[in-house]
Amino acid sequence: MNATPDTTTDRPAGHHAEAAGDAPRTIRRVSGEELLTSTYPMHAYAFGSTPPPTDQVERWRADLAPADDRVTLVAFTGEEPEATAVGISLRQNVRGKTLPMLGVSGVATHPMARRRGHIRAVLTQLHGEMRDSGHVVSTLYPFRQSFYERFGYVGFPKARAIRLHARGLERMLRADVPGEVTFHRIGEVFDDYYAATEAILAERHGFSIFSKQSTQGLAKEDKHWAVFARHEDEIVGTLLYRTNGFGAELQGRHLLARNAVGRSLLLQWLARHHDQYASFTFELPPDERPDLWYVDLDYADETKVSGPLHSAPMGRILSVEGLAGIGAGPARASVEVVDDPFVAGTWTLTGVGGALEVQPGGTPTATLTPHGLAALVYGVLDPAELSLQGYGTVDADTAAALRTLFPPAMPYLHAAF
Ligand SMILES: CC(C)(COP(=O)(O)OP(=O)(O)OC[C@H]1O[C@@H](n2cnc3c(N)ncnc32)[C@H](O)[C@@H]1OP(=O)(O)O)[C@@H](O)C(=O)NCCC(=O)NCCS
Structure with missing residues (x-):
């Protein structure tokens, strides 16, 4: 026990073991100064390089800023902060409808207090408060993934990490593409950039964005070039990037194109640099097919799925009634959702005029776990696959109806937290 560094405060190592005793657990929201002595030290220990400098709390204090889109919960045993999780408010497109989305982040328990059920209690409360x-x-x-599977989450496809090599790219310069490219520092055009991501939010399944206030850091840091592909008075593609020296690489963030014109304009921009950089890196939505972009294309797919740092995201449903209005095909199914504090119950789901109607009740012909429900809503598993994953029992007729209601789809989460 004495070998375990206690970085949360200057109290002696071992304090946590004593405090845990029989003291009751309380979970409450923490903000402002109290973050500095509760959540931040646990985050530093879980995710940072520690032990921290002795003046770390002062450094955090200097950077402390209000974050209206965040809720931080902390579990205390007696007075001791022992576990924490952060809920971020984002917006996500789910089958064509923009919905309020919780982004769960900063999940950590003090090493002396792990495996005591703290995070189960904290996450259950966070999901409940944010659903409400x-x-x-x-x-x-x-x-x-298996840790969050316990909380009803199902896996999403991983966005692709692409390294486009310069060889062959000059061909794009000869393509006859309408529209134009404009070139800026992100700090000068942040409002236009955010508006462009909002346009994609309205169009692309699974796409999520932070509030404008939370994204402002990009403009304040001003560390990226911003290229906009413009066509018919709209921004149809964006790429933020940095470069790291002649002959080295151009490091893009996400290559976001709303259509083929936007993508081609951005590729033409990169092609202007084909002698200057050896390669161009960027993230792509999981369903993009760069192999079909142009003839003689040369790229490496460097997508990596590996916890804890390169994991594919996951998602779950918090409110079945809240799904009303998302895109749905013409069919009806009654399902029983089991084993979950938020979405359990019997629901009749009907696609009417392209949109989902949700009614409680009905005579269920399928049983779904919360993952099974999320897999169908997001389109990541076929109904016939659910039983193979342990996510439900669906007969052939109900599988056909659910397949029509929720056709396969490829969520691209985009926001990272
Ligand atoms: C992961 C972590 C937050 C778990 O916290 P905890 O308070 O020990 O978790 P709990 O005791 O509430 O356990 C919750 C459930 O997960 C299980 N579990 C706990 N740690 C686990 C692990 N490392 N792997 C798989 N399952 C685990 C528990 O058995 C429990 O299952 P149950 O409630 O279904 O019976 C903690 O180990 C930690 O801080 N790790 C380092 C930071 C980190 O990885 N954070 C997550 C970032 S996404």
Whole structure:
């Protein structure tokens, strides 16, 4: 026990073991100064390089800023902060409808207090509070998927990490593409950039964005070039990037194109640098097919799925009624959702005029776990696959109806937290 560093405060090592005793657990919201002595030290220990400098609390204090889109919960045993999780309010497109989404982040328990059920209690409370304040769905990036599977989350496809090599790219310069490219520092055009991501939010399944206030850091840091592909008075593609020297690489963030014109304009921009950089890196939505972009293309797919740092995201549903209005095909199914504090119950789901109607009740012909429900809503598993994963029991007729209601789809989460 004495070998375990206690970085949370200057109290002696071992304090946590004593405090844990029989003291009751309380879970409450923490903000402002109290973050500095509760959540931040646990985050530093879980995710940072520690032990921290002795003046770390002063450094955190200097950076402390209000974050209206965040809720931080802390579990205390007696007075001791022992576990924490952060809920972020984002917006996500789910089958064409933009819904309030909870992003779960900063999940950590003090090493002296692990495996005592703290995080189960904290996450259950966080999901409940955020559901009650209108969040319909929730997503996260797991250190290990099976941990969050216990909380009703199902896996999403991983966005692709692409390294486009310069060889062959000059061909794009000869393509006859309408529209134009404009080139800026992100700090100068942040409002336009955010508006462009909002346009994609309205169009792309699974896409999520932070509030404008939370994204402002990009403009304040001003560390990226911003390229906009413009066509018919709209921004149809964006790429933020940095470069790291002649002959080295151009490091893009996400290559976001709303259509083929936007993508081609961005590729033409990269092609102007084909002698200057050896390669161009960027993230792509999981369903993009760069192999079909142009002839003689040369790229490496460097996508890596591996916890804890390169995990594919996961998602779950927090409110079945909140799904009303998302895109749905013409069919009806009654399902029983089991084993979950938020979405359990019997629901009749009907696609009417392209949109989902949700009614409680009905005579269920399928049983779904919360993962099974999330897999169908997000389109990541076929109904016939659910039983293979342990996510439900669906007969052939109900599988056909659910397949029509929720056709296969490829969520691209985009926001990272
Ligand atoms: C992961 C972590 C937050 C778990 O916290 P905890 O308070 O020990 O978790 P709990 O005791 O509430 O356990 C919750 C459930 O997960 C299980 N569990 C706990 N740690 C686990 C692990 N490392 N792997 C798989 N399952 C685990 C428990 O058995 C329990 O299952 P049950 O409630 O279904 O019976 C903690 O180990 C930690 O801080 N790790 C380092 C930081 C980290 O990885 N954070 C997650 C970032 S996404």
